Each structure stands twice: as C-alpha cells, then as structure tokens.
Amino acid sequence: MSRLFTVVALIVSAFCFASVLAAPNDASRKDQIFFVNGQIYCDPCAFQLQSRLSKPLKGVKVTFECTKGEKNVTFVKESTTDKDGFYNIKVHGYHEEEVCMVKPVNTKGTCTTFMENNIIVPTKMEGVVRVVRVVKPLAFGTKTIDEECYKLANELGLDKIDDN
Numbered sequence: 250m251s252r253l254f255t256v257v258a259l260i261v262s263a264f265c266f267a268s269v270l271a272a273p274n275d276a277s278r279k280d281q282i283f284f285v286n287g288q289i290y291c292d293p294c295a296f297q298l299q300s301r302l303s304k305p306l307k308g309v310k311v312t313f314e315c316t317k318g319e320k321n322v323t324f325v326k327e328s329t330t331d332k333d334g335f336y337n338i339k340v341h342g343y344h345e346e347e348v349c350m351v352k353p354v355n356t357k358g359t360c361t362t363f364m365e366n367n368i369i370v371p372t373k374m375e376g377v378v379r380v381v382r383v384v385k386p387l388a389f390g391t392k393t394i395d396e397e398c399y400k401l402a403n404e405l406g407l408d409k410i411d412d413n
Contacts, residue, residue: 280341281341281342281343282339282340282341282380283340283379283380283381283382284337284338284339284340284380284381284382285313285336285337285338285340285351285370285381285382285384286335286336286337286338286381286382286383286384287311287335287336287351287368287383287384287385287386287387288305288330288333288334288335288336288386288387289305289306289309289311289330289334289336289353289355289386289387289388289389290303290304290305290306290334290386290387290388290389291303291304291305291306291358291359291360291388291389291390291391292360292364292388292389292390293360293390293391293394293395293397293398294394294395294398294401294402295364295390295394295398296398296402296407297364297365297388298388299386299388300401300405301401302395302397302398302401303388304334304360305330305332305333305334305335306330306334306355306358306360306389307330307331307332307333307334308329308330308357309329309330309334309336309353309354309355309389310327310328310329310353310354310355311327311328311329311330311336311338311351311352311353311354312325312326312327312351312352312353312354313325313326313327313328313338313340313349313350313351313352313370314349314350314352315344315347315348315349315350316347316348316349317346317347317348323344323347324340324341324342324344324347324349326338326339326340338351348369349369349370350368350369350370351368351370351384351387353387353389355389359391359392360389360390360391361389362389362390362391362392363387363388363389364387364388364389364390365387365388368384368385368387370382370384
C-alpha cells in the first residue's frame with residue numbers, strides 16, 4: 250500500500266511541476282497576441298438591437314484601451330470599421346490584471362449618438378484560451394426615429410418606440 254502511495258505521490262508531483270513549467274512567464278505574456286472583433290451599426294429605430302432597418306457603419310473609429318486603476322492607461326490601439334461595419338484590433342501583451350474596453354466614436358452622417366456604454370473585453374486566460382475575442386454589435390442611433398420603425402415595431406410586437 251505504501252508503494253502505491255509513493256507512486257501516486259510521484260505522479261501528482263510530476264503533474265504539478267509540469268504545470269508550473271507550462272504557466273506563461275513574463276516574456277511569453279508580452280508576446281501574447283489576441284484579436285478583438287466586432288461590428289458597429291446604425292439603429293434608426295432606437296431598438297438597441299439589429300433589425301432589417303439597421304445599416305452597418307463604415308469608417309467609425311474604434312479604440313481598444315486597457316487601464317490599471319483609475320487613470321493609468323497601459324495599452325491603446327485604434328482601428329476603423331470596414332464597409333460592413335466590422336473592425337478587427339490586434340492586441341499585444343497580457344492584460345489579465347487590467348480593465349480593457351472598446352470605445353467607438355462616430356462623427357459622420359446622421360447616426361452619431363452612441364446607444365450604450367463602452368464595452369468591457371474579457372482578457373483573463375481562464376479555461377480555453379481564445380485568440381479572438383468577439384464583442385457584441387454596438388449601435389449608434391439617429392436624432393429622429395425613421396417612420397418605417399413604427400411599422401416594424403408593430404410587426405415585432407414591441408409596445409412602443411422611445412423617440413425622446
């Protein structure tokens with residue numbers, strides 16, 4: 250019985266030692282690369298969800314920013330949406346101890362009112378490590394509600410449209 254215990258203890262020790270060797274070190278953390286992908290669209294109905302009346306926004310500036318603490322910015326990378334409203338930001342480094350956000354800014358056209366807060370991007374290496382982090386679609390709204398939206402709201406069974 251003690252021989253079995255010794256063998257099990259050696260195997261467990263070997264696994265523990267191997268996991269320490271496999272843990273990312275500071276050098277590999279700096280070399281880590283992941284991508285943040287998302288889409289930005291215009292919501293002329295203020296539904297805060299994509300509908301058939303939504304249009305992708307081309308040329309929107311998107312900033313990926315990581316901070317440690319209140320104001321200590323540790324990483325900033327910008328991108329711009331393509332004709333289909335998609336962006337792809339290549340992020341270097343290991344940002345597990347930081348808060349990282351996507352911040353879109355649109356100053357062109359009629360769709361310039363951002364409809365949500367900045368989106369926090371998960372950067373912790375928990376479970377399966379993914380190279381691509383997909384962010385939910387982000388919407389900008391118009392100052393006035395498109396007339397077609399009232400018809401669509403009725404079709405979708407929505408009670409009302411918030412037309413501020």
